[in-house]
Amino acid sequence: MNKMIIALPLAALLSACGSNGGSSNASSGSQVTGAGSTFVYPVLSAWAADYKQHGGVAINYQSIGSGAGISQVKAGTVDFGASDQPLASEELAGSKLAQFPIVIGGIVPVVNVAGVQPGKLRLTGTVLADVFAGKIKKWNDAAITSLNPGVTLPNADIAVVHRSDGSGTTFNFTHYLSQVSPTWKAGPGEGKTVNWPSGVGGKGNEGVAGYVKQIPNSIGYVEYAYALQNKMNATALQNSAGSFVTPSAESFSAAAESADWKNAQDFNLVMTNAPGASAWPLTATTFVLMPTTPRNKATSQAAVTFFRHALEQGQDQAKKLDYVPLPAALVQQVESYMAAKLK
Amino acid sequence: MITAAAAWLVLLLLSGVAVSMAWGGRLAFKTFGAHFISGKDWDVGAEKFGAFIPIYGTLVTSLIALLIAVPVSIGIALFLTDIAPRWSRGPIAIAIELLAAIPSIIYGMWGLFIFAPFMAANVEPWLNEHLGTKPVIGPLFTGPSIGIGMLTAGIVLGIMVIPFVASVAREVFSAVPPALRESAVALGSTRWEILSRVTLPYTRSAIIGAVFLGLGRALGETMAVTFVLGNAHDLSLSLLMPSNSIAAAIANEFAEADTDLYRSSLIALGFLLFVVTFIVLTIAKLLLLRINRQLGRTH
Numbered sequence: 001m002n003k004m005i006i007a008l009p010l011a012a013l014l015s016a017c018g019s020n021g022g023s024s025n026a027s028s029g030s031q032v033t034g035a036g037s038t039f040v041y042p043v044l045s046a047w048a049a050d051y052k053q054h055g056g057v058a059i060n061y062q063s064i065g066s067g068a069g070i071s072q073v074k075a076g077t078v079d080f081g082a083s084d085q086p087l088a089s090e091e092l093a094g095s096k097l098a099q100f101p102i103v104i105g106g107i108v109p110v111v112n113v114a115g116v117q118p119g120k121l122r123l124t125g126t127v128l129a130d131v132f133a134g135k136i137k138k139w140n141d142a143a144i145t146s147l148n149p150g151v152t153l154p155n156a157d158i159a160v161v162h163r164s165d166g167s168g169t170t171f172n173f174t175h176y177l178s179q180v181s182p183t184w185k186a187g188p189g190e191g192k193t194v195n196w197p198s199g200v201g202g203k204g205n206e207g208v209a210g211y212v213k214q215i216p217n218s219i220g221y222v223e224y225a226y227a228l229q230n231k232m233n234a235t236a237l238q239n240s241a242g243s244f245v246t247p248s249a250e251s252f253s254a255a256a257e258s259a260d261w262k263n264a265q266d267f268n269l270v271m272t273n274a275p276g277a278s279a280w281p282l283t284a285t286t287f288v289l290m291p292t293t294p295r296n297k298a299t300s301q302a303a304v305t306f307f308r309h310a311l312e313q314g315q316d317q318a319k320k321l322d323y324v325p326l327p328a329a330l331v332q333q334v335e336s337y338m339a340a341k342l343k
Numbered sequence: 344m345i346t347a348a349a350a351w352l353v354l355l356l357l358s359g360v361a362v363s364m365a366w367g368g369r370l371a372f373k374t375f376g377a378h379f380i381s382g383k384d385w386d387v388g389a390e391k392f393g394a395f396i397p398i399y400g401t402l403v404t405s406l407i408a409l410l411i412a413v414p415v416s417i418g419i420a421l422f423l424t425d426i427a428p429r430w431s432r433g434p435i436a437i438a439i440e441l442l443a444a445i446p447s448i449i450y451g452m453w454g455l456f457i458f459a460p461f462m463a464a465n466v467e468p469w470l471n472e473h474l475g476t477k478p479v480i481g482p483l484f485t486g487p488s489i490g491i492g493m494l495t496a497g498i499v500l501g502i503m504v505i506p507f508v509a510s511v512a513r514e515v516f517s518a519v520p521p522a523l524r525e526s527a528v529a530l531g532s533t534r535w536e537i538l539s540r541v542t543l544p545y546t547r548s549a550i551i552g553a554v555f556l557g558l559g560r561a562l563g564e565t566m567a568v569t570f571v572l573g574n575a576h577d578l579s580l581s582l583l584m585p586s587n588s589i590a591a592a593i594a595n596e597f598a599e600a601d602t603d604l605y606r607s608s609l610i611a612l613g614f615l616l617f618v619v620t621f622i623v624l625t626i627a628k629l630l631l632l633r634i635n636r637q638l639g640r641t642h
Contacts, residue, residue, distance in 0.1 A: 067601035157487040164574035166387070166599025192599060193387040200491050200573035200585040203595050214459055215489045 031058040032303045036069020036082035037168055038204060039223055040286040043103055044082070046317045047310040056309065057302045066168035067192055073097065073289045079296070079303045081289040084168020085192065086268045097289050098341040099266050100334045102307060104256045104324040106224040107173055107282040108234040108247045112212050113139055115152055116233060119246045122147045124238040125180030125273070125281065131219060132160055132177065133184060134198035139217060154217065161211040161220030164201025166192040172284040173221050176272035180281075221282075224252075225322040239281045240273050251280035252324040261330050267337070283324075292341055304342050308335060361617055368611025370604055379611060385576035385587075387596075392608035394615055396576050400493060400586035401619065404568065405561040407497025407582070412504040413554055419505070420512035421538055436513060443506035451570030454499040455491075459571055462498075463490030467583055470494075486583035494582040496572040500564055504557035511553035515546040548631055555627045562620055565590040589616040 034044075041063035048059035064072075066083040073081030074095050082102070092099055109128060111121055123131075127143050130136045136143055139153040163170045171192045178185040188194040200215070202208040205226045212220040213230065224247055227234050236244045245251045258276030259269060271283045288307060294300035311334060315325035326334065365372075371379055371392060382393020419439065423432050467488035474484040486492070519542050527537045543550065573585020574595050589612050600606040 065599045067599040071601050159487060159489045164569075164595040166596065166601070189388060191388045192601075193596070195384075195386040195388060196575065198577070199575060200489070201575050201595070203569060203574065210455060211491065214455055215491060216460075216463060218489070 031060050032299050033060045033078045034080040035062040035064050035072045035078045037066045037084050037286050038063040039084050039168055040082050040103060043318050043321045043323050047314045051306055051309055056306060059306055067166050076295050079299045083287050083289060084284055085171040086287050088268055089266045092266050096292050098292050099287050099289050100337055101267050101285045101326060102288045103318055104252055104285050106247050106252045106280050107169055107221055107284055108224050108227050109219060109221050110212050110227050110232040110234050111219045113217055118233045119236060120151055121235040122244050123235050129177040129181030129184040131158055133187060156217040159215045159218040160199030161208050161218050162196050162199050162201055163208060164203050169223060172272055175270050176282055179273045228322055237281050239279050240275055241277045243277060245278055245280055247280050249324055251278055252283045255279035255283035256324060257327050290342055304338055364610055364614035364617060368607055368614045370607035371611035383578050387605060390604050394612055396578050397587045397589045397592045397612060401562055401588040403493050404497040404500055404588060405558055408500035408504050408561040409558055411498060411501030412508055412557055416505050416508035416512055419509040420516050423513050424516040439506050439509050447564060448566040450499055450503050451567035454567060454571040459490035459495055462495050463488045482580045483582050486581040491571055491573045491585055492583045493586050496568050499567055499571055500561045503567060504561050507560055508553045508557040512550055515549040516542055519545050551627060551631055555624060559620060563590055565594045569594055
């Protein structure tokens with residue numbers, strides 16, 4: 001009898017869980033699910049809201065991080081994944097995935113140094129790498145002051161802020177540092193997480209932004225929109241053409257236009273250090289990953305329709321949120337790719 | 344029968360959790376062996392994982408927390424049971440218990456936005472200048488004044504632990520039979536003598552229990568620590584430098600742990616937190632036993 005008393009609620013609990021799981025599976029027929037990059041989340045949710053208002057299906061996107069998005073789409077638990085780091089064609093073929101870019105954005109170094117006006121601090125890629133490697137320790141180091149005549153820099157230790165979680169933003173940032181600095185490439189290298197030689201780690205863009213705002217004499221890197229929303233002090237960077245550029249929608253699109261998308265198989269291209277004369281060197285792309293042989297064909301097709309809508313109609317919303325829409329030529333290339341791979 | 348079943352269920356759940364953590368972390372333990380505990384590397388790219396830094400950070404911050412929380416809590420409890428005017432005891436006691444109800448993320452935000460800048464601007468430069476130059480303790484207090492680090496995290500944890508220790512201490516202090524204290528007063532004891540000779544010995548085991556309740560909270564605290572500890576896998580003797588804790592590392596990195604070995608290492612970290620807590624509690628029990636035995640001999 002006593003056992004029954006315990007067993008009954010337990011059974012009720014189990015069956016409740018069971019029916020919950022069942023109903024969520026059933027309802028996924030009417031909505032598209034996606035997971036991945038936090039970088040793309042603001043614009044993706046704006047697109048989704050607009051799409052639903054115009055009679056489209058509901059898009060349920062969980063911003064759990066690029067790496068987690070990749071593993072979810074590989075496991076087939078979501079209709080699409082979103083990642084800031086493209087996969088190589090062999091990996092795509094092995095997991096039967098298609099990949100295409102959806103939106104472009106920028107990553108910006110941000111500083112908190114008293115007396116430095118926003119956008120006035122100029123850095124080169126190698127100096128940035130040496131700062132993050134802990135080799136340049138003071139703000140008034142000759143390497144920095146020689147780039148910034150007329151800016152008074154304090155005799156203070158540089159506090160480096162990086163990401164504590166794995167991140168596509170970190171991948172793009174370290175990919176750039178590896179391109180411009182041989183010692184960075186040989187040392188920490190590139191990846192969603194690297195073995196940081198110094199500094200403190202903040203979780204997410206908001207964590208890094210919070211630390212940079214709170215720690216005097218700090219430098220970090222965040223997605224452009226976070227820098228704008230938090231009114232942070234972004235630096236200018238020297239691009240591969242040798243000119244100093246400030247982060248803006250124009251310099252991001254200059255990078256997007258100068259990138260060689262035509263010859264990138266499965267769009268496997270990282271746009272950092274793009275060659276254009278006015279290109280921002282830390283421009284990043286978010287990629288969508290979708291299975292070529294989906295479990296649920298209907299929702300997969302609904303996702304394709306949604307992305308086509310976003311690419312064609314979503315430019316204004318992207319701009320409003322400080323992203324850069326794909327260049328027209330690239331949109332065409334993506335659409336023919338989708339038509340070929342995601343039938 | 345039902346009560347016995349409930350008690351056994353707790354034991355079953357506990358061992359179930361421990362076993363499943365150990366099982367989830369088996370790949371990490373198999374790959375790195377004992378080096379997983381002693382290793383100082385946490386290199387995700389090279390897939391080399393060692394838990395020494397998070398374990399160290401967890402223990403150091405918790406120790407700082409206790410150093411702050413225990414004397415303050417006992418002081419609060421003594422004030423409330425002995426010194427405070429009767430009318431003010433209730434409101435103050437409630438205020439302290441309300442402190443325990445503040446979500447830990449609020450402590451974390453307060454730590455990051457208010458306390459860390461205060462530490463960076465006022466406390467840490469002073470520590471650098473005055474204690475940092477001393478011979479033995481110097482290395483503990485040298486480093487850049489960024490306000491984020493083990494000392495800040497330990498102090499924030501200490502504030503979080505105070506209400507737990509203080510409210511238990513207050514309960515047990517007020518449970519001391521009035522006859523005992525009145526006898527002490529009649530013998531001409533000072534307030535300090537009453538505390539050290541009557542109240543504390545009488546409530547000893549309950550107080551140690553309260554301290555370890557607080558320690559348990561400090562060891563496992565995640566959100567507040569993540570905000571102010573710096574989440575960096577760097578080993579440094581200095582309390583002003585950023586570090587990592589077991590709970591913070593798991594919270595920060597689990598979502599993006601996309602290889603089997605990485606995920607397994609994080610689960611193994613969780614298992615180690617279990618082990619660390621278990622060891623600490625065992626030491627507490629042994630300590631209590633020893634004190635009781637010694638007292639038994641002298642009486």
